Each structure stands twice: as structure tokens, then as C-alpha cells.
Amino acid sequence: MKALHQPGDVVSDRYQIVKELGHGSSGTTYEAQDLTTHQPVALKVVSLLAATDWKVLELFEREAQVLANLDHPQIPNYIDYFNVDSASDRLFYLAQELAVGLSLQARVEQGWMATEEEAKQIAAQVLEVLCYLHQRVPSVIHRDIKPANLISRRDGSIMVVDFGAVRHIYRNTLTMGMTFVGTAGYMPPEQFQGRVRPASDLYSLGATLVFILSGRSPDRIPQARMRLNVQPYVTVSPPFLRWLEHLLEPALEDRIPTAAEALEQLQQVDAPTPRVPAIPDDRPSLDALEQRPPSANSVQYERSPHRLYLRILPSRHRSGAWFSILFWSVLGGLPFLGALTSIVGAFLAMIFSGPAGILPFFFSWLFLLNPFTLVSAAMLLILCTHETQLEIDQQTFHLQFSCAGYTYRHLMGETRRLRGVVRRNAYCTLLYGVIPYSFGGWLNPGEQDWIIYQLADFVQQANHPDAMS
Numbered sequence: 001m002k003a004l005h006q007p008g009d010v011v012s013d014r015y016q017i018v019k020e021l022g023h024g025s026s027g028t029t030y031e032a033q034d035l036t037t038h039q040p041v042a043l044k045v046v047s048l049l050a051a052t053d054w055k056v057l058e059l060f061e062r063e064a065q066v067l068a069n070l071d072h073p074q075i076p077n078y079i080d081y082f083n084v085d086s087a088s089d090r091l092f093y094l095a096q097e098l099a100v101g102l103s104l105q106a107r108v109e110q111g112w113m114a115t116e117e118e119a120k121q122i123a124a125q126v127l128e129v130l131c132y133l134h135q136r137v138p139s140v141i142h143r144d145i146k147p148a149n150l151i152s153r154r155d156g157s158i159m160v161v162d163f164g165a166v167r168h169i170y171r172n173t174l175t176m177g178m179t180f181v182g183t184a185g186y187m188p189p190e191q192f193q194g195r196v197r198p199a200s201d202l203y204s205l206g207a208t209l210v211f212i213l214s215g216r217s218p219d220r221i222p223q224a225r226m227r228l229n230v231q232p233y234v235t236v237s238p239p240f241l242r243w244l245e246h247l248l249e250p251a252l253e254d255r256i257p258t259a260a261e262a263l264e265q266l267q268q269v270d271a272p273t274p275r276v277p278a279i280p281d282d283r284p285s286l287d288a289l290e291q292r293p294p295s296a297n298s299v300q301y302e303r304s305p306h307r308l309y310l311r312i313l314p315s316r317h318r319s320g321a322w323f324s325i326l327f328w329s330v331l332g333g334l335p336f337l338g339a340l341t342s343i344v345g346a347f348l349a350m351i352f353s354g355p356a357g358i359l360p361f362f363f364s365w366l367f368l369l370n371p372f373t374l375v376s377a378a379m380l381l382i383l384c385t386h387e388t389q390l391e392i393d394q395q396t397f398h399l400q401f402s403c404a405g406y407t408y409r410h411l412m413g414e415t416r417r418l419r420g421v422v423r424r425n426a427y428c429t430l431l432y433g434v435i436p437y438s439f440g441g442w443l444n445p446g447e448q449d450w451i452i453y454q455l456a457d458f459v460q461q462a463n464h465p466d467a468m469s
Contacts, residue, residue, distance in 0.1 A: 040098040048090040099159040105147035114212040116236045125158040130259035134198040145204035146186040185219030206247030226250035294447040312388040421455040
């Protein structure tokens with residue numbers, strides 16, 4: 001494609017072209033000299049004639065609108081947006097502050113590879129910018145965080161550039177737009193479906209960190225269940241690796257949800273991790289708890305050096321459960337008996353009254369659907385049939401919930417990524433990623449404490465076998 005400008009060209013009697021900086025589907029960017037301020041600027045231009053579709057112009061105009069409303073030291077300042085007509089074409093221009101430095105992409109191509117400390121510093125700076133963008137109203141989603149769009153300046157600061165893919169989150173939600181913009185390898189799965197959230201930028205940041213730590217493009221790293229297997233390709237501490245993997249979760253609900261939380265967790269990466277999750281000092285010791293495990297009517301428990309299996313039985317097996325069963329039986333049973341009486345009466349009326357009694361007989365059945373009966377039936381079903389199974393080995397864990405023999409929820413993950421086991425809001429809770437997995441709400445506090453200690457001890461031995469020898 002013929003260049004739109006040559007060095008020395010003057011645009012709009014103000015901007016003198018110095019050299020081309022780069023070009024892509026969204027336009028060509030030049031370094032130019034502002035003849036009024038004598039400052040270097042980045043001048044981005046899009047040709048109406050060369051535009052492949054209207055989406056290119058829409059994104060370009062949106063970039064100008066967004067930049068005009070941003071004010072952050074690590075985002076290039078907006079200067080001007082205008083167009084110039086010729087006999088055969090219309091050219092659209094965006095002038096902004098020139099980010100002087102090398103992109104992370106260029107640095108890696110020159111042989112540089114980030115250390116863990118350098119990666120942390122870069123991540124913290126980018127997260128500060130993302131906090132600023134995401135906390136605006138409406139939130140601004142960059143959608144194209146990648147090494148080429150992060151400029152490293154001489155003072156070590158990072159500039160975030162190229163807002164051509166940016167989107168306001170409310171716009172995407174209301175229009176249900178299916179156009180996805182971004183770069184393969186750095187886009188999270190939801191972005192391919194045209195859905196973006198603040199956490200989408202976090203995935204892109206995680207992929208960028210993998211690239212600068214390994215020198216390998218994320219799309220060349222093997223995946224398992226859509227999750228990048230980054231461990232063999234980066235040399236970092238386990239806490240930082242866990243944090244990085246949380247950014248790269250393929251499912252939105254498993255990923256760190258906000259830049260602020262990601263930054264807070266990054267700042268805690270170097271904090272020492274306790275051997276067993278924090279439990280108040282006034283709790284019984286593990287030795288004491290081993291002396292009184294839960295009743296076999298409540299919990300079935302098996303443990304070996306390489307496997308732990310836990311099954312929490314339905315409440316009907318527990319002593320004292322008869323009171324709950326009796327309560328719900330009476331609460332739902334009395335309206336149920338009343339409904340049956342109405343049905344029998346309506347049936348007899350239909351026999352003796354003929355067709356006139358059909359309608360009362362029909363409506364009498366609706367009494368069976370009264371809320372007391374339905375809620376009581378549901379509670380009795382849960383009390384009598386609900387059970388939880390947890391199985392953990394040195395590689396994976398499975399947490400399964402079932403009712404009346406039907407498994408309605410099955411959670412699984414990698415044992416090494418379990419951050420701890422605690423009692424929270426009257427439940428035993430596995431801390432995995434940013435989503436807590438809770439279970440055992442029917443157990444009493446003593447039984448929950450016993451289970452928590454057993455699980456924490458097993459997970460510690462599974463994740464740090466050398467420390468236990």
C-alpha cells in the first residue's frame with residue numbers, strides 16, 4: 001500500500017512528518033513535529049478510501065473521544081482530532097503526545113528478558129493505569145494490552161498506548177456487539193465472543209508478563225483446558241507464579257476480578273505464607289482434635305499419605321436431626337392433609353352434583369401447591385438426601401454436591417493452587433484462586449474445626465513434602 005505521507009510533509013499547516021512509526025489495520029502512525037509548540041507528537045492517520053469497513057473509522061473516532069477525556073501521566077496526552085479532504089480521499093488524524101522509548105515487544109526482540117522483580121514493577125505500573133481506566137464512569141476497557149502497546153521509557157516508567165480497541169463497558173452490555181478487537185495470544189476467551197469486562201485486561205496483562213519473562217509468545221505455550229501451562233517457561237517464585245496464573249484463568253469467574261484487587265495481591269506476593277491457614281489461637285490443637293473426630297453418622301473419612309477422602313452424610317444420619325425432620329413434616333404436612341381433604345370433598349361433590357362439581361374438583365388440586373408444602377418438601381429432600389464428597393490427592397481435588405442421588409455441582413482444581421482452608425460464615429471453605437469453595441454448613445463448629453485441620457495438614461504435606469520430612 002502506498003504511504004500516505006513522506007518525511008517532510010506538512011499536515012494541516014501544523015504537523016511536519018518526521019518518520020513512520022508503524023502501521024496496521026487501524027491506520028498508520030507517524031512521528032511528527034508540532035510547528036506551533038516545537039514538540040514531537042504521534043500523528044495517527046486513517047484513510048477513508050483505504051478503510052476496509054466502517055468499523056475502522058468507528059474505532060478511530062472512539063479512540064479520539066476516549067483520549068480527550070483521559071488525564072494520567074502514563075497515558076499519552078490528547079492534542080487534536082481533525083480531518084483533511086482531498087479530491088479523491090478524506091484523511092482522519094489523531095494527534096497525541098509522543099511516548100518516547102522502546103516497546104516491551106521491541107526490547108524482547110533485542111534480546112532482553114525480564115527478571116521477576118522487573119516483571120513485578122511493570123505489572124504494578126500497568127495495574128495503576130488499569131485502576132484509573134476501570135474506575136471511571138463508565139469503565140474504560142483497553143482490550144489490547146500487549147507488549148507492543150507498553151512503552152518503556154528511560155526512567156523506567158511504562159506508558160500505555162494505542163486506545164484504538166477501547167470500549168466503554170456499558171456500551172458493550174447494551175448493544176451486545178459481537179465484534180471482537182485485540183491480538184491473538186493476549187485476548188481472553190470471552191473477548192472472542194465480543195464480551196469484555198475489566199478482568200479481560202488483566203488476562204492480557206498476564207499474557208504480556210509471560211512473554212517478557214519467557215521470550216515466548218503466549219499462543220506458542222501449550223494449554224490444558226484452555227489454561228496456559230506457563231510453569232515450564234518462566235522462572236519465578238511460587239507466590240508470583242500463583243498470582244500470574246490467577247490473572248490467566250480462562251473463566252471470568254475464576255480470574256481476579258479487578259485491577260485494584262490484582263494490585264493488592266501483587267503487593268502481598270512477597271509476604272510469608274503461614275504453614276496452616278490462620279485459625280484463632282483459642283481453637284483446640286490438632287492433637288486434641290484427632291482424639292475426637294466427627295461421628296460416623298456425620299462424616300466418613302479416609303486418609304493415606306497420597307489421598308484424602310471426605311464424605312459428609314445427609315442430615316438424617318445425625319443425632320438430633322429428627323427434630324428438624326419433624327418440624328418440616330408438620331409445617332408442610334398439615335396444609336397437605338388439608339389439601340387432600342379438599343380434594344376428597346370436591347370429588348364427592350362432583351359425584352353427587354354432576355358436571356357442576358368438576359370445576360371445584362379441578363381447583364382443589366391447586367391447594368397441593370401451597371408454599372408451605374412445597375418449601376417443606378424441598379427441605380425434607382435436602383435433609384434426607386443431600387451429601388458432599390471431597391477427594392484430594394497430590395495433583396487435583398474434586399468437590400461434589402449431590403441431592404437425591406443427582407450431582408448438581410462438581411468443582412475441581414489443582415491441589416498446588418489451594419491457598420488454605422478456613423472456617424468462614426459457618427462453612428468449611430477452600431481458598432482456591434479468588435473464588436472460595438464452601439461446604440459443610442450442616443456440621444457443628446467442632447466438626448468443622450476437625451475437618452479444617454485435617455485438610456490443611458494434608459494440603460501442606462502435598463504441596464511441601466520436603467518440609468514435612
